[in-house]
Amino acid sequence: MRGCVVKRGNGYSVVVELDRDPVTQKRQQKWISGYRTRKDADKALAEILGTLYASAYIEPSNQVVRDFLLVDWLDAIEPTIRAATLFSYRRNLMLHVVPRLGSVQLRRVDAGQLNALYAALLADGKKSAGGGGLSPRTVRYVHTILHRAFRDAVRWGRLARNPADAADPPRASATTRPAMTTWTADELRAFLDHVRDHRLYPAFLLLATTGMRRGEALGLRWPDVDFGAARLSVVQTIIAVNHEVRVGSPKTAKGRRTVALDQGTVAGIRAHRKRQLAERLLMGAGFIDHDLVFCRPDGGPLHPERFSRTFDREVAKTDLPRIRLHDLRHTWATLALGAGVHPKVVQERLGHASIGITLDVYSHVTAGLHADAAALVAALVSTPLATAGGEDRD
Numbered sequence: 001m002r003g004c005v006v007k008r009g010n011g012y013s014v015v016v017e018l019d020r021d022p023v024t025q026k027r028q029q030k031w032i033s034g035y036r037t038r039k040d041a042d043k044a045l046a047e048i049l050g051t052l053y054a055s056a057y058i059e060p061s062n063q064v065v066r067d068f069l070l071v072d073w074l075d076a077i078e079p080t081i082r083a084a085t086l087f088s089y090r091r092n093l094m095l096h097v098v099p100r101l102g103s104v105q106l107r108r109v110d111a112g113q114l115n116a117l118y119a120a121l122l123a124d125g126k127k128s129a130g131g132g133g134l135s136p137r138t139v140r141y142v143h144t145i146l147h148r149a150f151r152d153a154v155r156w157g158r159l160a161r162n163p164a165d166a167a168d169p170p171r172a173s174a175t176t177r178p179a180m181t182t183w184t185a186d187e188l189r190a191f192l193d194h195v196r197d198h199r200l201y202p203a204f205l206l207l208a209t210t211g212m213r214r215g216e217a218l219g220l221r222w223p224d225v226d227f228g229a230a231r232l233s234v235v236q237t238i239i240a241v242n243h244e245v246r247v248g249s250p251k252t253a254k255g256r257r258t259v260a261l262d263q264g265t266v267a268g269i270r271a272h273r274k275r276q277l278a279e280r281l282l283m284g285a286g287f288i289d290h291d292l293v294f295c296r297p298d299g300g301p302l303h304p305e306r307f308s309r310t311f312d313r314e315v316a317k318t319d320l321p322r323i324r325l326h327d328l329r330h331t332w333a334t335l336a337l338g339a340g341v342h343p344k345v346v347q348e349r350l351g352h353a354s355i356g357i358t359l360d361v362y363s364h365v366t367a368g369l370h371a372d373a374a375a376l377v378a379a380l381v382s383t384p385l386a387t388a389g390g391e392d393r394d
Contacts, residue, residue, distance in 0.1 A: 005041040012041035066102035111166035136170035143169035182331040202272035203294045209265045211332035221291040230261045255351040337365040
């Protein structure tokens with residue numbers, strides 16, 4: 001198997017001698033044109049011959065990155081991922097990749113172009129009025145999306161290799177993780193006292209005493225609550241995709257779980273049930289029953305973003321430190337770990353995919369427990385100082 005480079009007009013073409021036709025025994029050639037310099041053509045010839053010898057030759061295609069990513073790839077993976085993930089992939093590709101690499105032929109993308117893309121996004125990737133660069137974490141996310149897309153291109157026979165394998169995205173750093181802000185037990189108690197008469201008090205109480213995610217609480221249905229056993233089941237979520245409310249599934253397989261409830265939270269949800277039934281009578285035929293524990297007065301699902309804004313407004317009415325709604329989850333986990341609850345229990349209640357995630361996210365808490373552990377074990381094995389040396393010997 002051999003090939004050569006031929007000058008054609010203002011450019012160069014690669015000619016590859018393929019095996020003869022097995023039926024007619026006629027000579028077969030493959031012409032690949034479009035190289036501007038002899039050097040580019042020589043390099044392409046070497047790569048093509050190398051892949052041919054490895055039985056990995058990919059028929060050249062003029063498909064551009066834009067068409068592959070936004071049409072072929074996203075359409076193919078849509079049934080396999082959550083709606084929110086699909087929206088996130090499409091948004092990041094449209095904002096950050098397509099404007100810079102969209103018109104490049106898929107087979108021409110290399111690690112150097114990807115590195116140039118990452119550098120440009122770090123320097124000036126924001127589309128907002130203020131401009132500026134994207135965070136390293138966001139650029140790494142763009143790299144993750146592209147790596148998956150190009151990996152699928154390889155599996156589908158569109159590329160011989162994944163160019164993202166050789167690219168260098170920004171390194172993950174502990175300094176890039178946003179600082180976690182949580183409330184103390186007293187501060188959390190003060191907030192719950194402040195919103196005790198609010199219509200959504202039971203939702204805030206549930207988040208504060210279980211560490212559930214916002215969408216999990218808003219997706220909770222009455223059949224999922226077992227008052228007698230003081231527990232609930234997480235089986236669906238309410239999410240916002242491009243500001244539109246949708247019903248989704250738990251974030252991970254571990255997210256589909258059973259959560260034990262304390263008696264105070266059970267009482268709060270029972271009282272909420274009575275108030276909701278009264279609202280339903282007032283609404284009459286205008287009530288649309290979705291069986292949701294927390295819903296609008298007409299029975300419709302609460303919009304997750306509006307729910308968060310309600311929390312923000314209530315916090316602003318107090319003198320408490322400003323935290324996000326999601327920080328109620330962090331507050332619960334921090335208080336639980338600080339109180340000595342086993343990390344495995346915390347992981348299961350939070351619905352983390354693994355205990356490693358829990359230990360990593362809340363390392364600021366577990367690190368502080370090391371001194372307590374050292375003192376506790378030392379107290380078990382140490383000999384009291386008064387008798388440690390025994391009696392004096394002559």
